[in-house]
Amino acid sequence: MTLHLDDLRVRQLGECRYDSPFSEMLSTKQTSPHYVAEGDRVLLEDTVSMLAGHRLPSVQAPSFEAAGPRRKIYFDPANVTAGVVTCGGLCPGLNNVIRGLVQELAVHYQVKRILGFRNGLQGLTAEHRDDTVDLTPEGVRDIHHAGGTILGSSRGGQDADEMVDTLVLRGIDIMFVIGGDGGMRAATYLSNAIRARGLDIAVIGVPKTIDNDLPFTDQSFGFQSAFAKATDFIAAVAVEAAASPNGVGIVKLMGRHSGFIASYAALAANAADIVLIPEVPFALGGADGLLAHVERQVRAKGHVVIVLAEGAGQDLLEDYGLARATDASGNIKLGNIGELVKESITAHLTAVGLTPTMRYIDPSYAVRSIAANAYDSVYCLRLAHAAVHAAMAGRTEAAVARWRRRFVHVPLSLMTSRRNQVDPDGDLWMSVLETTCQPAEFGPARERERVRAGFC
Numbered sequence: 481m482t483l484h485l486d487d488l489r490v491r492q493l494g495e496c497r498y499d500s501p502f503s504e505m506l507s508t509k510q511t512s513p514h515y516v517a518e519g520d521r522v523l524l525e526d527t528v529s530m531l532a533g534h535r536l537p538s539v540q541a542p543s544f545e546a547a548g549p550r551r552k553i554y555f556d557p558a559n560v561t562a563g564v565v566t567c568g569g570l571c572p573g574l575n576n577v578i579r580g581l582v583q584e585l586a587v588h589y590q591v592k593r594i595l596g597f598r599n600g601l602q603g604l605t606a607e608h609r610d611d612t613v614d615l616t617p618e619g620v621r622d623i624h625h626a627g628g629t630i631l632g633s634s635r636g637g638q639d640a641d642e643m644v645d646t647l648v649l650r651g652i653d654i655m656f657v658i659g660g661d662g663g664m665r666a667a668t669y670l671s672n673a674i675r676a677r678g679l680d681i682a683v684i685g686v687p688k689t690i691d692n693d694l695p696f697t698d699q700s701f702g703f704q705s706a707f708a709k710a711t712d713f714i715a716a717v718a719v720e721a722a723a724s725p726n727g728v729g730i731v732k733l734m735g736r737h738s739g740f741i742a743s744y745a746a747l748a749a750n751a752a753d754i755v756l757i758p759e760v761p762f763a764l765g766g767a768d769g770l771l772a773h774v775e776r777q778v779r780a781k782g783h784v785v786i787v788l789a790e791g792a793g794q795d796l797l798e799d800y801g802l803a804r805a806t807d808a809s810g811n812i813k814l815g816n817i818g819e820l821v822k823e824s825i826t827a828h829l830t831a832v833g834l835t836p837t838m839r840y841i842d843p844s845y846a847v848r849s850i851a852a853n854a855y856d857s858v859y860c861l862r863l864a865h866a867a868v869h870a871a872m873a874g875r876t877e878a879a880v881a882r883w884r885r886r887f888v889h890v891p892l893s894l895m896t897s898r899r900n901q902v903d904p905d906g907d908l909w910m911s912v913l914e915t916t917c918q919p920a921e922f923g924p925a926r927e928r929e930r931v932r933a934g935f936c
C-alpha cells in the first residue's frame with residue numbers, strides 16, 4: 481500500500497475562530513527535537529531509503545499533522561458537551577486516559593459538561609443513552625490507581641444511526657472513543673453517519689489494546705504495563721521448570737493476531753527457550769519440529785521454557801477440526817493452543833522416556849486488568865491531552881497516536897487499514913531468535929502472511 485500525503489490528511493469541521501487558552505504559550509514555540517510546532521508535520525517514514533523511494537521533495541512526502549494545542553480553536557468551550565466511551569477488551573491505562581481527558585477539558589478549556597457512556601458502545605443505544613456518568617475533575621481524581629475502566633466496556637455491534645441519535649439527544653459536540661481496532665472501526669462508522677447527516681460533531685479516537693496490533697502508532701498504551709506483568713509469570717515458570725525433573729514451563733499470553741506481548745515479555749524475562757507467535761507458523765512433529773527441539777533442550781539443560789501467544793499455531797488446531805466461531809464483535813474465537821502444545825509435549829517426552837514435570841500458566845486476564853505502570857501513565861495522559869487539543873481544534877474522524885516519538889493525528893480510516901504484527905524479517909523477531917537460540921522455523925518452512933515493513 482503506497483500512502484500519499486493526501487491519505488494522511490485529517491478532516492477538519494471548519495475554521496478555527498476562537499482563541500485557545502494556549503495561544504500565549506504557543507507564540508514563541510518552534511520545532512525542535514522535543515516539539516513539533518503548529519503547522520509542521522511528522523514524516524511517515526524514517527529511513528533515507530524509504531523517504532527517497534517517494535522521489536518527492538520532503539514537503540510533499542507523506543506526513544502526519546502534528547498533535548498538540550492550537551492558537552485558535554473551532555469549538556467555543558463554553559458551549560461544548562463532550563462524551564467519552566471505552567470499548568473492547570480491558571487494557572491498563574483506560575482510567576488514566578479518561579482522567580486526562582476530563583482534566584484537560586475541564587481545567588484548561590473550561591468545558592462544563594462531560595458525559596461518560598457506560599459499558600462500551602452499548603451505552604450509546606436508545607436503551608442506555610440516558611444512563612451516563614457526569615465526569616468531573618474531582619470525580620476522576622483517583623481513578624488512575626485502578627485497572628479496568630470506571631465506565632465499563634463491552635463487545636458487540638450497535639447501529640450507527642442509533643448512536644448518532646444518542647449524540648444528538650444528549651447534545652454531544654465532541655465524542656472520544658477509546659478502543660482497539662474494533663473501537664476505531666466503530667468510530668469510523670459513527671463518523672460516517674455523523675457526516676451523512678451533516679452534523680457538527682467531532683469524533684476522536686484514542687487507540688488502545690494490549691495486543692499492540694494497531695498500525696501507525698509506535699506502541700499502544702497499556703502494552704508496556706501488560707508485557708511487564710507477563711514477565712513475572714515467565715520468571716515464575718522458569719524457576720519452577722529449572723527446579724523440576726524434565727521441567728517444562730509454558731506461559732500462554734494474549735495476542736490474537738500479533739505476538740508482541742509474547743515477544744517483549746520473553747525478551748524482558750530473558751528466560752525463554754522458545755517463543756511461539758501467530759506470525760510464525762510452526763510444526764509439532766518431524767526432526768525439525770517443535771517437539772524434537774523441546775526434547776533436545778530437555779536432554780541438554782534438563783528443562784525448557786516456552787512462551788506462546790494465544791493466536792500461535794491456530795492452523796494446527798484446525799487440523800483437529802476446531803470450528804471457527806466469532807465473538808459478539810466479530811473477532812475470531814481462538815482454539816486453545818496452549819493445551820495442545822502442553823498435551824503434545826507431555827506425550828512426546830513421556831514416549832522418549834523423559835516424563836516431564838509440566839508447569840503451565842495462562843495469566844491472560846491477570847495481565848490486562850492491572851493499573852498502568854509509570855511509563856504508560858505518562859503516555860496515557862499525553863495521549864489524552866493530544867485528543868482534547870485535536871477535538872477542540874475541530875479535527876474529526878481522526879485518532880491521536882505517537883509516531884516515531886512525536887504525537888500526531890492519524891485519519892481513522894488508516895488506523896483500521898492494516899494490522900500491526902511482528903515482522904518475522906524484522907529486528908524484534910531477530911532479537912527473540914538471538915535470545916532464545918531457537919531455530920527460525922520449526923518444521924518445513926510454511927507459507928506465512930507477509931508482514932510489510934514499510935508502507936510503499
Ligand SMILES: Nc1ncnc2c1ncn2[C@@H]1O[C@H](COP(=O)(O)OP(=O)(O)OP(=O)(O)O)[C@@H](O)[C@H]1O
Pocket residue numbers: 567568569570571600601602634635636637638659660661662663664665666669688689690808809810811
Ligand atoms: N466493523 C465494525 N463496525 C461497527 N462497530 C464495530 C466494528 N468492529 C467492532 N465494532 C465495535 O467496536 C467495539 C469494540 O470492538 P472489539 O470488541 O473488537 O474490541 P477492540 O476495540 O478491538 O478492543 P481490543 O482489541 O483491545 O479488545 C464493539 O462494541 C464492536 O461491536
Ligand SMILES: O=P(O)(O)OC[C@H]1O[C@](O)(CO)[C@@H](O)[C@@H]1O
Pocket residue numbers: 569570660689690691734735736790807848
Ligand atoms: O475474553 P475477551 O474479553 O473477549 O478478550 C480476549 C481478547 O482480548 C484481547 O486482550 C484484546 O483484543 C486479546 O488479546 C484477547 O484475545
Ligand SMILES: [Mg+2]
Pocket residue numbers: 568660661662689
Ligand atoms: Mg481488537
